[in-house]
Amino acid sequence: MALRFEVLGRFNRARAARLTLPHFVSQTPLFMPVGTQGTIKGLTTNQLEEIGCQIILGNTYHLALRPTSELIDELGGLHKFMNWPRAMLTDSGGFQMVSLLHLADITEKGVTFQSPVDGKPMLLTPEESIQIQNRIGADIIMALDDVVKTTITGPRIEEAMYRTLRWIDRCIAAHKKPNEQNLFGIVQGGLDPVLRDICVRGLVERNLPGYAIGGLAGGEDKDSFWRVVAQCTALLPEDKPRYVMGVGYPLDIVVCSALGADLYDCVYPTRTARFGTALVPEGVLKLKHKAMAEDTRPIDPTCSCMVCKNYTRAYIHCLVTKDAMGSQLLSYHNLHYMLQLSRDLHSSIIEERFPDFVRGFLQKMVNAECECSRKERDS
Amino acid sequence: MNWPRAMLTDSGGFQMVSLLHLADITEKGVTFQSPVDGKPMLLTPEESIQIQNRIGADIIMALDDVVKTTITGPRIEEAMYRTLRWIDRCIAAHKKPNEQNLFGIVQGGLDPVLRDICVRGLVERNLPGYAIGGLAGGEDKDSFWRVVAQCTALLPEDKPRYVMGVGYPLDIVVCSALGADLYDCVYPTRTARFGTALVPEGVLKLKHKAMAEDTRPIDPTCSCMVCKNYTRAYIHCLVTKDAMGSQLLSYHNLHYMLQLSRDLHSSIIEERFPDFVRGFLQKMFPEGDVP
Numbered sequence: 001m002a003l004r005f006e007v008l009g010r011f012n013r014a015r016a017a018r019l020t021l022p023h024f025v026s027q028t029p030l031f032m033p034v035g036t037q038g039t040i041k042g043l044t045t046n047q048l049e050e051i052g053c054q055i056i057l058g059n060t061y062h063l064a065l066r067p068t069s070e071l072i073d074e075l076g077g078l079h080k081f082m083n084w085p086r087a088m089l090t091d092s093g094g095f096q097m098v099s100l101l102h103l104a105d106i107t108e109k110g111v112t113f114q115s116p117v118d119g120k121p122m123l124l125t126p127e128e129s130i131q132i133q134n135r136i137g138a139d140i141i142m143a144l145d146d147v148v149k150t151t152i153t154g155p156r157i158e159e160a161m162y163r164t165l166r167w168i169d170r171c172i173a174a175h176k177k178p179n180e181q182n183l184f185g186i187v188q189g190g191l192d193p194v195l196r197d198i199c200v201r202g203l204v205e206r207n208l209p210g211y212a213i214g215g216l217a218g219g220e221d222k223d224s225f226w227r228v229v230a231q232c233t234a235l236l237p238e239d240k241p242r243y244v245m246g247v248g249y250p251l252d253i254v255v256c257s258a259l260g261a262d263l264y265d266c267v268y269p270t271r272t273a274r275f276g277t278a279l280v281p282e283g284v285l286k287l288k289h290k291a292m293a294e295d296t297r298p299i300d301p302t303c304s305c306m307v308c309k310n311y312t313r314a315y316i317h318c319l320v321t322k323d324a325m326g327s328q329l330l331s332y333h334n335l336h337y338m339l340q341l342s343r344d345l346h347s348s349i350i351e352e353r354f355p356d357f358v359r360g361f362l363q364k365m366v367n368a369e370c371e372c373s374r375k376e377r378d379s
Numbered sequence: 380m381n382w383p384r385a386m387l388t389d390s391g392g393f394q395m396v397s398l399l400h401l402a403d404i405t406e407k408g409v410t411f412q413s414p415v416d417g418k419p420m421l422l423t424p425e426e427s428i429q430i431q432n433r434i435g436a437d438i439i440m441a442l443d444d445v446v447k448t449t450i451t452g453p454r455i456e457e458a459m460y461r462t463l464r465w466i467d468r469c470i471a472a473h474k475k476p477n478e479q480n481l482f483g484i485v486q487g488g489l490d491p492v493l494r495d496i497c498v499r500g501l502v503e504r505n506l507p508g509y510a511i512g513g514l515a516g517g518e519d520k521d522s523f524w525r526v527v528a529q530c531t532a533l534l535p536e537d538k539p540r541y542v543m544g545v546g547y548p549l550d551i552v553v554c555s556a557l558g559a560d561l562y563d564c565v566y567p568t569r570t571a572r573f574g575t576a577l578v579p580e581g582v583l584k585l586k587h588k589a590m591a592e593d594t595r596p597i598d599p600t601c602s603c604m605v606c607k608n609y610t611r612a613y614i615h616c617l618v619t620k621d622a623m624g625s626q627l628l629s630y631h632n633l634h635y636m637l638q639l640s641r642d643l644h645s646s647i648i649e650e651r652f653p654d655f656v657r658g659f660l661q662k663m664f665p666e667g668d669v670p
Contacts, residue, residue, distance in 0.1 A: 039623045045608065067591060067616045075594060075612055083608045310381045324622055 001209045002139070003182045005241050009350035013233065013260035016349035019241055021139040022180055023079060024087040026054035028241065028262035029345040031253060031338040032089060033270065035082070036062050041270055042328035043335065045083050051305065051336040052343065054086055055139070057265045060132055061093035061124075065115070069135040077137030088138040089265070092129045094145045094186075094214075095246075106146060108163065126170035130183070134176050142212065143171040145186040150220035157190035164188045165202040172206060182209035184243060187232050190215060191224045200235040210241040213261070217246030226255060233260035250279060250341055254361055257345050258354075269338050273330035276320040279337040281364040285313075287330065292317035305336035387438040387563070390427045392445050392484075392512075393544075404444060406461065424468035428481070432474050440510065441469040443484040448518035455488035462486045463500040470504060482541060484512035485530050489522045498533040508539040511559070515544035520670055524553060531558035548577060548639055549670075552659055555643050556652075567636050571628035574618040577635040579662040583611075585628065590615035603634035 004020040017028045033040050033048070036059040040048060048056065058078055063069060075081050079088060093111075105112040110125030126144040133141040144167055146160035168185050175183050185203035189195030203211055213232045216225055229244060236242055243263035244256050253264050269279060276288040278299045285299060286292075298308035299316065307316075307329045319326030348357035391409075403410040408423030424442040431439040442465055444458040466483050473481050483501035487493030501509055511530045514523055527542060534540055541561035542554050551562050567577060574586040578598045584590075585597075596606035597614065605614075605627045617624030646655035660669050 039617055039621055041621065041623065042626075044604070044623075044627070046604065066620070067612070071592065071612070074592070075610070081610070081613050081616075083613070315380060328626075 001182065002178070002180055003209050003241075005210070005239060007239070009352070011349050011352070011354035012258070014258050014345075014349050014354055015260060015262070016346045017241070017262060019262070021055070021087040021182070023085065023139050024054055026087060027343070027346045029253070029257040029349075030054060030263055030342045032057050032263060032265040033335050033338070034059070034265055034267045036267075039082060040331075040335070041274070042324075042331040045085075047306075047332060048084070048335075049086070051332065052339045053335065054339075055089055055263075056084060056086075058088055058090045058136065058138060059093075060090045060129060060136065061113075063090075063136060064093070064132050069132040073135035073137075077135075079137060087140070089140040090133045090136050090138040090142065091245075092133070092142040092144040093124050094129075094142070094147050108166075110144070126167045127174040130171050130174040131176075134181065138181060140182045140184055140210065141175075143168050143183060143185050145188055145214055147186075147188060147215050148190065149218045150191050150215055150224070151218065152190070157188075157192060158195055161189040161195045161199050165199060168203060168206055168208075172208075184208060184210040184212050184241075186212040186214035186245070187236075188215050191220060191228060193228075193231055196228060196231055197235065200232055204235075204237060208240075210243065211236050212243040212245050212263075214245045216244065217248055217252075217266070225252075226259065229256050229261060230259045250338070250361075251365065253338075253341065254345065254358060258358065269334035270331045273334045274327040276326065276330065278316075278330050279334045281361075283365050287313065287316050287320045287326070289317075299330075299333055300337075303333065303337065303340070305333050305340075307333040307336075385438070386436040388431045388434050388436040388440065389543075390431070390440040390442040391422050392427075392440070392443045406464075408442070424465045425472040428469050428472040429474075432479065436479060438480045438482055438508065439473075441466050441481060441483050443486055443512055445484070445486060445513050446488065447516045448489050448513055448522070449516065450488070455486075455490060456493055459487040459493045459497050463497060466501060466504055466506075470506075480507035482506060482508040482510050482539075484510040484543070485534075486513050488513060489518060489526060491526075491529055494526060494529055495533065498530055502533075502535060506538075508541060509534050510541040510543050510561075512543050514542065515546055515550075515564070523550075524557070527554050527559060528557045548636070548659075549663065551636075551639065552643065552656060556656065567632035568629045571632045572625045574624065574628065576628050577632045579659075580665075581663055585611065585614050585618045585624070587615075597628075597631055598635075601631065601635065601638070603631050603638075605631040605634075 002022050006018045007015045008018055009016040019026045019028050032055045033053055034057045040056060063072065072078050072081050079085065110123050113122045113124060115122045129144040130141065146163040146167065148156055148160045164186065171183060185206060185208045187196060187199045187203060189199045213229055216228060233242055241262045242260065244261045246266055247253060247256060247264045248266045248268060276286060278285040278287060280300045281302065292313045295313035297313055298311065299313060300308055311329060316326055316329055344357060348354045408421050411420045411422060413420045427442040428439065444461040444465065446454055446458045462484065469481060483504060483506045485494060485497045485501060487497045511527060514526060531540055539560045540558065542559045544564055545551060545554060545562045546564045546566060574584060576583040576585060576597045579600065583597060590611045593611040595611055596609065597611060598606055609627060614624055614627055642655060646652045
């Protein structure tokens with residue numbers, strides 16, 4: 001184990017913690033920006049530090065293809081390669097199974113992809129995934145899991161859950177650097193509470209440094225989503241970090257944090273920036289809209305980021321319709337928003353004003369769902 | 380745009396040359412076909428200055444009748460004389476002479492007689508500064524430098540000279556040696572978007588396979604944020620597929636150009652300009668094959 005997880009404050013199931021990793025000491029709840037191929041689109045590493053980014057996510061599948069994990073290893077690991085001094089997490093390549101399924105064939109051995117580079121068949125086994133991640137050198141590495149969309153029903157879900165448990169043992173066996181890199185297991189089981197229960201217990205038996213809740217954020221309805229998160233956080237050990245993969249929308253992060261989760265990742269903030277959309281306390285602001293053309297206010301008057309301190313909506317509107325700079329400024333603002341949200345969650349829990357913070361957050365958001373308020377109060 | 384330092388706007392004249400198939404030049408002005416809705420737009424000297432007055436830049440450019448240096452014949456002479464007639468219209472239309480500096484632009488193609496007439500005509504108007512226009516359009520280097528040398532010899536000593544559309548680092552060094560002061564060009568940022576970095580030796584093509592495992596910075600002698608933080612191998616990895624690569628290269632290339640500017644300024648002040656130029660040329664042409 002190469003991490004320390006100390007809970008510093010609680011409100012019901014929500015917790016604020018200090019997560020000490022080999023490269024950095026971070027505070028949870030925490031959003032981790034996604035830097036798929038060795039870079040967060042549009043931001044330099046200096047800017048990432050500026051906005052308070054603590055852990056970034058690298059995508060094993062894409063990095064293995066280009067520039068290859070062997071090269072990254074040779075050059076001293078991904079931290080050094082992309083000049084990121086803080087913490088890093090790599091996923092296993094498993095999610096690409098779901099998203100590139102028409103190219104993939106899943107068997108007990110592993111996942112066969114058709115390489116997008118040269119069309120050759122590539123086999124990603126648990127052993128291979130861990131080996132690649134060992135070379136990349138991230139602080140947290142993810143087990144290769146058999147992940148299926150939550151919108152699927154039938155025996156495939158059960159098969160995938162049990163396979164995930166069999167694969168975790170192969171991942172553990174293949175992991176060459178347990179004192180430098182933390183292998184997280186991923187809970188699968190679709191929306192079925194029985195399967196989820198079996199999976200959690202199976203993973204907890206292996207006494208891993210941390211656990212992720214996987215297979216969600218894929219189109220299931222919100223009630224099912226929160227129910228699964230609530231169930232898993234209730235069963236997973238208190239003293240280890242919980243990572244809800246692929247989440248997400250600010251509201252979902254607030255709710256999952258109320259339910260006891262700690263870590264999150266999603267492409268949403270940066271991707272929506274590239275479509276001209278900014279994240280604001282009220283929800284979203286669409287900078288391409290004509291109404292923005294003469295609006296001299298900053299994106300968010302309450303935001304202290306470099307973009308809101310220096311540029312008007314009118315200026316960004318002018319850019320987003322035709323210059324990459326628009327997307328960049330919006331990416332910067334959106335990631336700042338997510339990290340500010342993380343800091344606010346952390347400090348409001350520690351300062352014993354979490355319910356007030358959540359109420360204030362929900363109030364500002366136009367589309368606050370009553371369901372969600374109830375869930376939050378329930379928790 | 381939240382830029383607290385100085386700004387210069389051009390007149391729109393250059394677009395005449397680059398979008399000529401859509402443009403019709405008469406004594407009145409230039410008729411464009413608007414790329415937005417296809418309607419005819421007329422850019423007159425008055426309109427150009429009015430627009431520039433609104434934009435508010437520190438330096439504004441006269442609308443000139445600019446032709447490519449690769450063209451020959453009476454069109455060049457027509458354009459030069461029209462430029463002189465238009466400067467008076469620009470001066471008359473300029474509403475903010477105490478806040479914005481109107482520069483005249485010397486035209487006349489590669490013809491020294493025409494260039495001479497144009498310089499004298501503009502100098503008579505006693506403008507705050509002068510530009511040498513119509514170059515950097517495909518003419519051979521010898522012709523280019525000859526025109527710059529002639530203009531800088533004729534233009535007043537006590538006013539800034541701006542060589543428009545220049546350019547390559549070598550051209551800037553040479554034009555500075557000939558007495559020019561200001562330059563502009565899309566080259567450093569455009570070439571960055573093609574994966575090319577500016578270095579003392581010339582250029583470095585980051586897309587090249589050889590860069591994939593090169594752990595040196597783009598330029599070990601460069602002190603910019605990019606060279607201090609990233610390796611060639613990393614940037615190579617980016618340029619082939621992520622906009623971030625172009626960004627980092629743009630940053631470095633512009634730093635290179637501004638460092639060159641600082642070096643030219645300080646080497647002249649510190650009375651070591653010839654040494655600087657020799658050193659610059661040596662690094663770029665180690666075998667002495669300076670054009």
